[in-house]
Amino acid sequence: MMLLAGIVIRYISLPAPKTFRRYCDFSLVTVEVRPTTISKINTALQMAYLGGLMLSPLIDTGAGRLEYLVAATTVLSGLSYIFSKNAVRIIARK
Template sequence: MQSVLGTILDPAADKTLMTTLTITLAMKDMLPVPLAVIILGRDVLLSLAAFYIRYTSLPQPKTFSRYWDFSIPSAEVHPTYISKVNTFLQLALMGTTTISPVLPLDLTASLTGFQWVVAGTTIWSGLSYVFSKGAVRVLSETRKPKSP
């Protein structure tokens, strides 16, 4: 089943998990602060863009209650392929980093390489929303969104 609220809550839950893991691992010196800044910065910028797009695409009248009424769709956001890959790689990095202290192997070199890959895909993912034509689509006031 798919709903407008579900399309908002699912990514929000992913971002909450990623934010918590990123901050916690950076505070424990298990994740480099510059990488944490890249991950969190991308998410903050995408969130601000989402708020802006919601406001500019919301049909008149633009009120606080209508802004938060998700039964009034105003735009569709479709995750890009690199964004899906990036989410997987970020979660894999966080999981590997979390368990690395209890593993009998020294993963320092591997984790450093993995961190560089995640930094690259995180930046690429953020830019993909800016430059991809199909990532964000503003809905017209007269047209209803497609039903699944």
Template sequence: MTAQNPPVSPTIPPLPATDEPELHESPYTIPNALTMARIFACPFLGYTIVNGNYVWATGILFASGLTDWLDGWLARRYNSRSVLGSILDPAADKALMTTLVGTLAWSGLLPLPLAILIFGRDFGLSMSAFYFRFISLPKPRTLKRYFDPSIPSAEVKPTQISKINTALQLLLMGLTTVSPLIGSSISVPLQALQWTVAGTTIWSGFSYMGRSGVKILKQPGKKIL
């Protein structure tokens, strides 16, 4: 009799590798704390402008500018940049700008059409930021994970014209805030700066068309959307 071949054991496929852990980072950094301080100072700034206390308003505005420079310097000097910081920093600028534009327009120091233009651009950018956060967040996309700052998913990269526009807007708001404290009239240079800011506001808004200014982060083991 011929010997029978021993039965061949079926090949067991290897177990799929587990997904690598998703990106996490600590939001508790000194630059982020300074940025949050700028945001919390906005209501006090608005209160002083509405009540006509331009000396205090100028002081708060100067302190906000100083902390803005300081948190950027610390982030670069000690390599403490974070994705949350890249979102908080422009958010603080927008909170400051919204406060200044709204209260200065309310006080009659800023033309209402210019205020509406600035608000409209910022509203559109805010809505796009919420959208990109949603599509870039790794699943499951829950409300808790959406607002979890330790799960970075998209990084804000301001365009060059947006940086110029922000600087010009801050210059305009600063000069408008201190204008009541200046003895002579500066209405002519203020009007020229207002027209310039209107142009850069429109230009910077169009510069964010598509995904410009937003970097979708690649999660470990995941494909970029």
């Protein structure tokens, strides 16, 4: 979903002429994305979850208990980017 949103937002924010070469020219910045608080929390929980899963063959980390919390914060993080007015800003078109 994030990849698809990135593709669409890049296309919408790209000033004319919209060519494939200009679309792929990442020196032409068209959007500014600021991380939300829930997305930072989500990233920390995802790293803790993955670290716990990697250590689980050696010790009981209890990482399985984080599954639903990580899933919930992932959904909330995505929604925060959709509904937040400050998270994604299209830079003035030239």
